[in-house]
Amino acid sequence: MEQGSIAEFLAEGRVAVARADEGAAAQWFAKAVAAAPDNPEGHVELGRCLNRQGNKLEAIRSMSRAVALDPDAHAALNRLRWLLCDKHLETPSALSRIQARGIEVASVLDVGASDGSWSLAARPYWPHAHCHLVEAFDHWREKLESLCAVEPGFSHVIAAAGASEGHIWFSNDPATPYGGMAISKPGGGYWSVPQVSLASEVKRLCLPPPYLIKLDTHGFERPILEGAADILAQTSLVVIETYFFHIHPDAMLFHEMCAYMAERGFRVIDMSEPLWREHDRALWQVDLFFVRSDRPEFLCKTYV
Known part of the structure; x- marks a missing residue:
């Protein structure tokens, strides 16, 4: 040496x-x-x-x-x-790739909208689309009202999305406002909030297709998609925060979500925002981008 x-x-x-x-x-x-x-x-x-x-x-x-x-x-x-930090894994990069495929969106249904930042990120790729923000946690009411007052083509409702109109049980902590969970039965620490279905919101607001449905709903996806059944045929893109662990009694794991969406005519075309949990670096969640399974990309069976 x-x-x-x-x-x-x-x-x-x-x-x-x-x-x-x-x-x-x-x-x-x-x-x-x-x-x-x-x-x-x-x-x-x-x-x-x-x-x-x-x-x-x-x-x-x-x-x-x-x-x-x-x-x-x-x-x-x-x-x-x-x-x-891989920019290819961030949501704007994935949205850019989706938009470059020529996928049309006339209305964005942003469920679990919090402060509306996801719809704001999507706005540049479909600038003429109407963005409807669905958020159960009243904590975000003031920010959503302010956003919709200054952004043309934005609307919101303070309610949980589910299978039908009515009420649902919901819990969240103001200290971690980006969390939150809805359940079908009463439980400790949960309170009643209004519930809407995506199909009814589309009808109420006369929102035009094709639709982009984004779900950041922590395991409550199945009832929400049931409430969107009447509009799925007119939906071009579904973005779902998907988990690899059962964080909710009714949560679908990654493989179950893919199978569920395949039954409804959708396949994964892209992904963003993978998250590994801190204590053991196990893959915790990822945003999956589902498009219609009859798209031309799926006709090609080879890498090149």
Whole structure:
């Protein structure tokens, strides 16, 4: 091993970076890692250098080693989060790919709308579509009223979506307002809220097809889709937050959701927002994009 300290190797590497000599910098930082493999600083600098050279995979590995050595290594953590941020997995990218397929949408039915941010993200791809926001949690009422007052073609209802008109039991915590869960029977901590069906909302507002149905409803999808049965034939896209664990007594798991939608003439064409739970990194949820199963993409059986 070449004689020298990690401090010397790091200093030489930073000089090389200043000269824009990334090849030499990588060599010096590699020497720093070899001289002190348990020091996260060398791994951080090497990871940065590898990333500048376009070697993202090795950069991620180097930053991961730094974090493994020191979970509080903020430079490594921040860089690792940035490296792992794949724009292709974000909702706007998926919506862009869907829109590029020529899929038409005249009305968006955004269920579990919270503050309406999802419909705002979808608006650029179908700018003339009407967006109807369905939200059970009264916490969001003021924000939805303000949004619909300034956004042309936006409307909302404070109600849960379900199989029919009436009332349903619902629970949420103002401290975590993006959560919430509806159940069919009374339970501790749940209160009664109005319930509407998507088909009845379409009729009430005279919303034109084709429809985009988005469900962020934490396991209550089956009753909502039952209430949309009369409009599914005129629906071009369904986006469903789908889980890999039973978070709700009636929740459909990933494979069950795919089978359920296939029975109704839809297949998965895209995905976004995968989430891994923190304590064991198990895949927790993903947004699935379902389109009509008779679309031409499904006629091709090969990769190329």
